[in-house]
Amino acid sequence: MALFVNHLTHIDVSLWCPTKGLVGCSWQVDAQLEGELGEDGMLFDFGEVKPWIKRTLDSGLDHTLLVPTQAPGVEVRECDEGLCIRTTTPYVMEVRGPTEAFTLLPWASITLERVTQHLSAQLTEQRPANVERVTLTLSDELINGAAYGYSHGLKRHSGNCQRIAHGHRSRLHIFQEQQRQPQLEQQWGAWLDNRYLLEEADIAEHSESQLTCRYEAAQGSFSITLPSERCSVLPKPTTVENIALWLADQIAKQTGIATHVYAFEGIDKGATAQASP
Numbered sequence: 001m002a003l004f005v006n007h008l009t010h011i012d013v014s015l016w017c018p019t020k021g022l023v024g025c026s027w028q029v030d031a032q033l034e035g036e037l038g039e040d041g042m043l044f045d046f047g048e049v050k051p052w053i054k055r056t057l058d059s060g061l062d063h064t065l066l067v068p069t070q071a072p073g074v075e076v077r078e079c080d081e082g083l084c085i086r087t088t089t090p091y092v093m094e095v096r097g098p099t100e101a102f103t104l105l106p107w108a109s110i111t112l113e114r115v116t117q118h119l120s121a122q123l124t125e126q127r128p129a130n131v132e133r134v135t136l137t138l139s140d141e142l143i144n145g146a147a148y149g150y151s152h153g154l155k156r157h158s159g160n161c162q163r164i165a166h167g168h169r170s171r172l173h174i175f176q177e178q179q180r181q182p183q184l185e186q187q188w189g190a191w192l193d194n195r196y197l198l199e200e201a202d203i204a205e206h207s208e209s210q211l212t213c214r215y216e217a218a219q220g221s222f223s224i225t226l227p228s229e230r231c232s233v234l235p236k237p238t239t240v241e242n243i244a245l246w247l248a249d250q251i252a253k254q255t256g257i258a259t260h261v262y263a264f265e266g267i268d269k270g271a272t273a274q275a276s277p
């Protein structure tokens, strides 16, 4: 007997890719549970499936930086903040933060298949009575048009969004004169893809080649150093509201036309803002 729950939740993470560097991802989570029926005729109450799986993901891998510890040039060590991750390929990066802000995975690269198996095994190990096996399916949102992955951290967020390197993969909709602008969407989506977005006030060091962003948050001290060309600096916190406002403003100035932006933060949510040149 098997029970399924589709669209159970989303996972928003950043991962270190040996070819692309820091990549923001959002994955949809579907779940299947196999086992025996209890006396109540149920395998596991639907009302409990979702909170149980969501709780496990939220307190584990969600909103962390996934680090493939066997990837070339990746070094992990303990530091005053908790953990220090250093990379060399494809670029030099250093991230420091509390241990729970990272998920260390003993692999050469992070793939959706490996993460899916890892989480399914973890949930199966912690399964409730009646349940014999839990199988998750993780998938990227199907996006017919422009999309971009980005990484950031929100130091004032009371939850796990304060972690300095978590990310999202997001749609981008741009309207001018009430019409979608697919060319502008592609252009800005490509420019934003795999960027690190940060608030100007959090810049600790900035040279032509490297930028360090550092802040204190409720969970601890965080810092990230990476190539300046990979970063975009916003005047305010990198909430999706401010990203929408910032993009609308930049695009209106670039094109000289009033612009309306729908910025998504991962799957199915976001903010909208308008700006005039």
Ligand SMILES: Nc1nc2c(c(=O)[nH]1)N=C([C@H](O)[C@H](O)COP(=O)(O)OP(=O)(O)OP(=O)(O)O)CN2
Pocket (backbone or CB within 6 Å): 009, 010, 011, 012, 058, 063, 154, 157, 161, 166, 238, 239, 240, 241, 265, 266
């Ligand atoms: N109004 C806003 N609220 C939040 C923002 C924001 O920009 N504007 N941003 C965040 C974080 O960046 C966070 O990464 C969003 O993650 P989310 O998946 O929404 O967080 P939850 O775990 O609470 O939601 P799920 O149901 O698990 O997807 C937070 N808030």
